[in-house]
Amino acid sequence: MFILTSGCQKEEAKPDEQDVVQVKSVKREDAKKVIFFMVDSLMSQAIDDGIKQDKLPAFQYLTEHGMYYKDMVSSFPTMSVTIDSSLITGTYPNRHHVPGLIWYSADKKKIINYGTGPMEIWKQGGNEVLQDALINLNGNHLNPQTPTIYEDLAKHGLKSGSINGLIYRGAANHRLTMPDWLTGITSLPKEVQVKGPDFFALGSLANPLENVKELPDGLTKRLGLSNEYSMEAVKYLIKENKLPDFLFVYLPDLDQKLHKKGPQERSGVEELDKQLGSLLQQFGSPQEALRKNIFIIAGDSGMTSLYSAQNNSVIDLPSLLKDYSVLKQGESVTDETDIVLAVNEAMAYVYNLNKENSLRDVAQALTTDPRIDLVSWKEKEWIHVLQGETNKEVKYTSNGSMVDRYQQKWTVEQDLDVLDLKLNTNVNTKNQTLSYGKYPDVLQRLSGALHSHSGEFLVVTAKPGYELADRSSPTHEGGGGHGSLHEKESLVPLIICGTNEKPQYLRIVDVKPYLLKLLTKD
Incomplete structure (x- = not known):
């Protein structure tokens, strides 16, 4: 992501995709949609403190009108790419085959790095890192024999979407379009064909709303890899009545703040609360939002305060x-x-x-x-x-x-x-x-x-x-760090609103079967 956000120009508009045409749920109008928000490094302590101080009205409403768990068990290592693979496939790495943000392939005799830090990326080769992160991760590293929730929903005739999700393999054809400056300094092709859900947005690399709505995907907006982009894209689908049956929304902003300032940092959660509150109002009111939809908010990993x-x-x-x-x-x-x-x-x-x-x-x-x-x-x-x-x-x-x-x-x-x-x-x-x-x-x-x-x-x-x-x-x-097995980094919050159905167990690998049960029941 460091390389992607260091370019010098914004791309011209790309060809239209068919996402907006094909995404709307085909189920009856009164069937509830499921919107899942994965918040990078969200912790229950921050939610509890903010509610106690009357600084998180949206979180307070959702926790009071739904089920709020503080101890869902994440995957391991507690790194986003592995955790998201576990969420989307319902399995641990022994079955989904994404071991971590960085690992060594004995077959290829090379380090696989999806984007750790600038110096490490520079030494290992930006070209190879981008190939692995943008092409190989979903294309072949994620076990092809382990189905994702997007693939399973497609088999049931249901529509799905992913906004800024790291793991997105699905049944529909899409393309990533690389900026000219990036193809000029790497061997990446201008366009990469990928498989994803019906609606697929990944910053400016895949923006199905390019010619219908202005999204914050410029260089000063981290090429759309941000909460703002994700939320604005969801708002558009709500406004146009085009929500799919299941929508995964990745919100990355909090993680960076916590790495820098430690888990006691609170401004990021307060900003997230404002974004959630604004989104709920898109339905007219929070009450109407929960009447029409099932909202699920989860953290992916906790954080530990690091010594100086x-x-x-x-x-x-x-x-x-x-x-x-x-x-x-x-x-x-x-x-x-x-x-x-x-x-x-x-x-x-x-x-x-x-x-x-x-x-x-x-x-x-x-x-x-x-x-x-x-x-x-x-x-x-x-x-x-x-x-x-x-x-x-x-x-x-x-x-x-x-x-x-x-x-x-x-x-x-x-x-x-x-x-x-x-x-x-x-x-x-x-x-x-x-x-x-x-x-x-x-x-x-x-x-x-x-x-x-x-x-x-x-x-x-x-x-x-x-x-x-x-x-x-x-x-x-x-600052803050994670990756280990310890409960401080492994237990994450889970908020479920709009249904009384509960997951069988409070583990991230149990979320996929839970979602399928919600979405496929008569």
Whole structure:
């Protein structure tokens, strides 16, 4: 996104798309539409504080007239591209195959980066980053065998839409149109054919309203990759009575503010509240909005307050692995490369390319740093987890006699405290139940990441207050960060208005089946 927003001119109008013609729901007029707002880094603490101070009237109305949950479990790593893939497919990364914002492809022997920080993008090659982010992510990295909600709705004859969604694969044909300045400095084609929902908007790259409504998609407006663009596009569909049966709306602005100022920042939530209030009024009143529609608002991940640079908030992974040959960013893998790093803020994949080095040895080199929280890897059917600093260990595998709250079955051995697990045994039935502490749904989420792509690698997380880094990774000292398994970064708010139907479980992977149930019931 850094590269996309650094150009020097705005494109002329592009050819019309058929989105506005084909998007309107074909269901009966009294059937409720579902509008889903994904708010990057929205947290319940900010909502609660703002309501208490009478600064969030829209949120107050929605929470008082709907269901408000504060503990929906996100995906892992807690990075938007992976979380959105989990939301849209209803699966963890082991099935949707998008491991993180950055990861290493053993097949192609290259780093896959969807857009981390400017220096990292520069070193890894802006051309390749854009190819992966704009073409490969939805085109082939997102598992073609795992259907998205847009594809499933199309099979039911229902209309859907995505506004600024990162994950958008659907059944309808669309195109991304690249600016001239971008095609001039990269090998990207002028137009890229993509598959998406019936209505597909992605800033100025795909603006189906180009010739019918003025949207804020210029250079000073981040090429439309903003809350303002998303909200204005929704308002147009409301005004013209062209809402699809399901509309996904991505609101990215809050994340940037929280990374810079930390999770205590409140101006971004207050601005979001004004935008939501204005949108509700498009129906005439909030009451009328909820009579005609189901509104769902969710955060994608929480944030942890990071220590300042003076308090050593950044964990330099290359220095912890100084006894190994760690690939430098921008260089190619050779026979001498021992380790490749892919850092997702408070989480990292550490790839072991030298078969003479064991994953356990690399893990123990990392756990010497007291700021490391967990280091995990898989061996055959078992997943091993070491606790930072103490080197205590727990291992687990699926299909055992221990049942968690989501009816998932496990066998867990050794020190359960490493993952803050509690085992309860019913003396009458002898049934064993597992309960989670500060790492929600940790067994399935961690397993999902470790089985998300091929290769021999570790999953590393930092303790709250710290973030991991390679030589050119973006850091946020004194601000906010996420990526880990910790509840501070994993539990997000979910607000549902306009229906009494509830999801089976409060996890982001359970939202898709919930939405399908809402949309396909008679």
